[in-house]
Amino acid sequence: MEPIEIRFSGSGGQGLQLCAKILSLALNLENLRVAFSQSYEPTSRGGVSRSDLVVDDITPDYPLVTKLDYLVVLDQLSVGISNGLLNKDSVVLADKQLVSEPPKGEFDIHSLPFVEQAIQLGNKRVANIIALGALISIGNIVKFETLVEAVKAGVPPRFLDLNIDAVNTGYRMVTSPGVQLEEIKSS
Amino acid sequence: MNETEDISKNGEDTHLVSEKSARDFNIRDYLRTSLFPHFLCPGCGHGIALRALLWAIYELDIDKNNLVIVSGIGCSGRTGAYIDANTFHTTHGRPLAFATGLALARPDLKVIVITGDGDCLAIGGNHLIHASRRNLDITCMMLNNEVYGMTGGQASPTTSETRYTTTSPSGSIEPVFDACRLAEAAGAGFVGRDVTLQMPRLKNLLRDAIQYRGFSFVEVISDCTEIFGRKNDLGESPEMILSQKSAMRPSSYGNVVDEPFRPNTLKTGILARNDRPEYGATYRAHAETIQAKGK
Amino acid sequence: MASKYQLVNLQGNHACALGAVAAGCRFFAGYPITPSSEIAERMALELPRIGGVFIQMEDEIASMGAVLGASMGGLKSMTATSGPGFSLKQEHLGYGAGAEIPCVIANVMRGGPSTGMPTRPSQGDIMQSRWGTHGDHATIVLAPASVKEVFDETRRAFALSEKFRVPVIVLYDEVIGHLVETIELPKPEECEQVERKWADSDKKTFKPYAETDDLVPPMARPGDGYRVHTTGLTHAEDGFPTQDPETVVRVTQRILGKLEKHADEIASYEEVDCKDADTVIVAIGISARAANQAIRQARKKGGKVGLFRPITLWPFPEKPFKQAVQKAKTVIVPEMNAGQLALEIERLCQSEQIVERLNRIDGEALEPGEILQKIGEAQ
Structure with missing residues (x-):
């Protein structure tokens, strides 16, 4: 297969690393391999943050992103770091509220209310998981069922229900052709 | 000081109760005589300290095969090679770092460090602080002759003020270190000091130090007759040792001598002895708990 | 998964720690430094579980000293560091090379010189890894390029170090150190372990640095009854210091020659x-x-x-x-x-x-x- 390059970007503390981790788990469940890298600075809160995945069925030649297939942006702060990595085949998902000026270009851009929906679910911090659900709905990177399985394995048990709600919310937020919408319960 | 001992308890009296007779102690049983003649200058106090150490080892019946002498660089460091044991002559200032790794890796071995004032207090000062803090089962004998002898007589952290050395040509103006106070403050479980005048007394101090389970630090006031003594017109070895003796106060002397930066008021005897946990045992117990949880 | 391997997403630095454990490493001394700290952190977790020793020392120099001390005591030992710490360890690396003490040093490269760019990748220690310590000396440097290779090469570092009594440096950049990749991880019990050649000949005539056919003398372990002398001074076959020109040439050439003799076995490339x-x-x-x-x-x-x-x-x-x-x-x-x-x-x-x-x-x-x-x- 051709490697797929995915970036989650935003500001520190938005749970981008968790997003990448859960998606990695889901990819592994479908026998795919990842190379995962992230911004590495001494601070863990605030500031530009990114988590990158290069997906392949073998260990990829080059493990860092060079041209993004998917970009998820959760904070205006991080828009600039992906300049030059987007092309006409890229798909961008940006938070409607926090990203006022999403990247401009010939690519598909989806401005979606991740944070708003998260607040409605009762916890702003699951915006990342909502975005992940939306990404899978648009991108067909892994099966939704696999993603749910990975969410179950990747989040602390006491937050499981909330995260399952979040991933469902994200998945239903967008509809793409050929995707069956189906609610999956955490039980 | 948690526990100060009367000089009589740590003095000439105690060696008489030793089960092993002094007459049966043959220092040659503990030396690599094939290396003789040794390199120490005539009158050097290090030889006396070495004899006292080996005598203590003899009295404690320590198997030479399980004895590791770890030494640093300098005249003190070179004395280790003459001991018929496992001898690790390491790098300048770092014997305590090597000894820490060794003692943790091999708790079955008896680890004794021989170091000097420059080795232990200048380049290796940090390791003394942390070895004291950990209280790992190591005995550290620091031979303090106030000078870097091996490199030709430069000033050390214990060179007394006004003394001449090749790097203090008009007399030293730096304050000196009180190594024992440093070691005690950093947590060493056993701290002692003595001069070389009465070897049995020094032997007893070293024996107590080796027996202590934890980090024991013994400062031996040694004399460098050939370089330091001559440069400062201090006479021959006997004169130097006698003047060292008269400059010291027994540990029971009281607070009058509690002056860390005044070398002529240093105390002798056991200066600290307490029951802090030995780090190696603590580590192993901790690891066992982790292993038990994992099962 | 039916495979005998477990498929895991593992970070390069963690792979280094797990590779060391799989190779039989039972002693780690280190000091926190970016971007290699995850190796120490993982070792702090792993070693106590398997009866090994982890210690955080007071500084980089002490860490390397403790590693040498533990290795002289008989344990497979390692430390991990980055640029500034690697500079500080150089004297002890030289001791390891001269006294022929097996040890493994992971150096995760960051921008330099001096404090440089602690979080940014670099490959600026290529020459230092070879010539960092003073004097002519033998050393092996392995340069893995993936997470799996960090695991494998750390294992090989121990094998080579124990076999040839030489410090081995595992050298990789910050990108590889922090990269997480999906790899097949063999179980520790499936990993071959190479043991040091220990002295077992006559104790009276034993010479710790005598020339052997493979140019690697067996090592005497304290407690085994050999009571040998180990020093950083240039030493003769009996282990004691010498400055006799003929002896110095002979013993130095053996140490330098041992890697040349086994060059084919040591070499690895893609x-x-x-x-x-x-x-x-x-x-x-x-x-x-x-x-x-x-x-x-x-x-x-x-x-x-x-x-x-x-x-x-x-x-x-x-x-x-x-x-x-x-x-x-x-x-x-x-x-x-x-x-x-x-x-x-x-x-x-x-x-x-x-x-x-x-x-x-x-x-x-x-x-x-x-x-x-x-x-x-x-x-």
């Missing part, structure tokens, strides 16, 4: 498409990963391009390299420094071969595109 290549790229670490993609793209366009990747960086695998570049007109050396590996390549290439340098010193990883462009310029 060669991709070099057979017909008129352009060969030589690179390590993340630069080699970028080169890998670049040559694949160049080949698609019909370019005759190959990659030679030294996995054993030092001693440099000279013979295989010369073989690989036989047909090459141009050798490109992409590296994240101002030109270090290029010096060795320039030394090894024929006078009619062109050595092109490609350097990045901005704290960013080299990218396939840059290398591809350089290939285009060369052809």
